[in-house]
Amino acid sequence: MRISFAVKLGVLMIVLMTALVGSILIYFYQYSVATLNNDLKQAIGDVTRTASFVFKEEEREQIMQLRNKLNSTLSDDFALKVRSFSQLEEGSTELLLSQEQSKALEGTLDFQYLVQLLRRIQEGSRNRVNALGLLPQTNILATNASRAAWAYLLVRVPNTQAKDALMFLADSNYQKDDFSTEGNPIGNMYRPPAFFTAPFTQGVMGIADNWYTDEFGTVMTALVPIKAENGEVIAVLGIDYDVASFQNRIEKQKQISWSVFGVSLIVALTIALVIAGWISLPLSKLRSGAEQLSRQDFAYRVRIKSHDEFGVLANTFNQVSEKLGQFTSNLEAIVDERTAQLTKANEKVIELNKRLSEENEYLGAEVDNLLELRKKYMPYINSRVKIGEFELSLNYLPSRNIAGDFWQILPQGQLQPALYFGQVSGGGLETASLTLQLQSLLQYQIGDTQDKLAASNHMVLQQSKILNCDFLVKMLAIEFDNHNLKIVGQCQDPILFNKKRCTEISITQDNFVLGLNHHLDLKAIDCTPQLDDVLLVYSSGFRQALLKLSNHKQDFATCSDLIAASGLQQHSSQELLEKFRSEIWFNDFPSDISFIQIKRINV
Numbered sequence: 001m002r003i004s005f006a007v008k009l010g011v012l013m014i015v016l017m018t019a020l021v022g023s024i025l026i027y028f029y030q031y032s033v034a035t036l037n038n039d040l041k042q043a044i045g046d047v048t049r050t051a052s053f054v055f056k057e058e059e060r061e062q063i064m065q066l067r068n069k070l071n072s073t074l075s076d077d078f079a080l081k082v083r084s085f086s087q088l089e090e091g092s093t094e095l096l097l098s099q100e101q102s103k104a105l106e107g108t109l110d111f112q113y114l115v116q117l118l119r120r121i122q123e124g125s126r127n128r129v130n131a132l133g134l135l136p137q138t139n140i141l142a143t144n145a146s147r148a149a150w151a152y153l154l155v156r157v158p159n160t161q162a163k164d165a166l167m168f169l170a171d172s173n174y175q176k177d178d179f180s181t182e183g184n185p186i187g188n189m190y191r192p193p194a195f196f197t198a199p200f201t202q203g204v205m206g207i208a209d210n211w212y213t214d215e216f217g218t219v220m221t222a223l224v225p226i227k228a229e230n231g232e233v234i235a236v237l238g239i240d241y242d243v244a245s246f247q248n249r250i251e252k253q254k255q256i257s258w259s260v261f262g263v264s265l266i267v268a269l270t271i272a273l274v275i276a277g278w279i280s281l282p283l284s285k286l287r288s289g290a291e292q293l294s295r296q297d298f299a300y301r302v303r304i305k306s307h308d309e310f311g312v313l314a315n316t317f318n319q320v321s322e323k324l325g326q327f328t329s330n331l332e333a334i335v336d337e338r339t340a341q342l343t344k345a346n347e348k349v350i351e352l353n354k355r356l357s358e359e360n361e362y363l364g365a366e367v368d369n370l371l372e373l374r375k376k377y378m379p380y381i382n383s384r385v386k387i388g389e390f391e392l393s394l395n396y397l398p399s400r401n402i403a404g405d406f407w408q409i410l411p412q413g414q415l416q417p418a419l420y421f422g423q424v425s426g427g428g429l430e431t432a433s434l435t436l437q438l439q440s441l442l443q444y445q446i447g448d449t450q451d452k453l454a455a456s457n458h459m460v461l462q463q464s465k466i467l468n469c470d471f472l473v474k475m476l477a478i479e480f481d482n483h484n485l486k487i488v489g490q491c492q493d494p495i496l497f498n499k500k501r502c503t504e505i506s507i508t509q510d511n512f513v514l515g516l517n518h519h520l521d522l523k524a525i526d527c528t529p530q531l532d533d534v535l536l537v538y539s540s541g542f543r544q545a546l547l548k549l550s551n552h553k554q555d556f557a558t559c560s561d562l563i564a565a566s567g568l569q570q571h572s573s574q575e576l577l578e579k580f581r582s583e584i585w586f587n588d589f590p591s592d593i594s595f596i597q598i599k600r601i602n603v
Contacts, residue, residue: 010276017268025257033250041207044241048222051121052237055226063235066110067155067169070187073101082157086164090193097187105186111170118151118172137175149219150240162200166190169235199225199236211243218244282310289317298325377439379409387417389483391601395573397580397593404431405539405592408442418449422475423539434463434471449477449488450522460514473514485527495536495559499569504559535598541591545580
């Protein structure tokens, strides 16, 4: 079942207002009750303390004398009775003396005098004070009854803790009557609540936390210790005050609070209904408009004349409906126009794809031609050649991106030939063009190794200036002299290895990069391989291809890791080339894969 927003809002407002008013009333009711209760306790405490001063030094002597008589009258087995009595619930009473013993003590002058003092305390709490005289026992339910319903004196039971049992020494209403059929004779034991023990144990006033109601009425109890001159608590004065009128005031306040709460609830309900009505009407109109819009009735208009948010929302809704109607009426024409535009654009895309396909075929052929041209200028590709005491295995896999690896062996047939190995950074036609020019220069330049490297550096500088492009070219030269090798230049550090060991030859020179400046600082490094040692010269593309082949996430930590990944200690270079060709990433690999193995052989 769907419930309208207005109903939900009304229920929410009623709940919130009811909760707010109820919380405030509960707070103030509890605060008022607590304040009144504290004030009542303060007043009763003050009156009880004042009443305790009715007992002057002579009366306190009488209290001690009567207490001593009571203690001496107790039977020898009273301790057993007290022990059994202490297990009863609080508020219980039990006679510790026989009726004859109680009557005898109640007939003494000390007892009767104390009872008269207690009745005078009662008499002073009446609304209308009577003349003093010998005061009889009064009924608390009688007209003009005293507010002090009971006044009594309590003493300790010998050898007993105050929390277990106390004894009544005197009571203003000790006699039996129509109201109290049992009476409260002297020696009557009492199982006290906790606050009764403070006057005996600590010598301070004790007062109940709250009033209580029993068959005798609603009262609140206060107790004040009566002390001898040496500070000993000889008895405790207890007064039970009638607080029925105070309780009636609290009940009346509670009724008033409930009445206020009921009125507030009615007011909240009325306000909620009025507000819900104000909101429900425009919302129902907007809902009707939304339903008509969902049925594609764009001519429907929401009629709300107010200038508030509902009016703004209605005007906006009507504007949207009007624009949707206009758009829908012109939709077919717009669709036809868009279809024609898309058809024409599609024809242009087909024509452009055709041209791109033709150009790709042409460029593919040009790339193939360029790769073949580069291979022509690189001697001994994927083959072996002997130079003096060394056998060279030259291996090369070109990239379709036209990268820049190259080598040249010069001069052929001489006593001290040299191997030139290098790479031009980047890719594309400019890289391929510079690579071919360097290969041609190395082949036809007259002079020694230093002359050829200097000429190469000059060419790179000129090409960078002409093409306005910074080329990064690294090249090293290896001269063969009997069983010695002299390495000059910079590229990847060569690795000298055999089946048991592996050593990297550091040739890094910070100032030897072709094309940076006209000055070259050429330093040669001598290397004398042993029989069956292999010197590996390779490009950065070879290193990157090995990383992909061996699934390394980071660069090789040592040269041993690189040689182990290549497998060249156990397998041939042709097997390694076949592994590269079989990988799915090979056709899209961006760099040339070049490496040369120079092995010293026994001639």
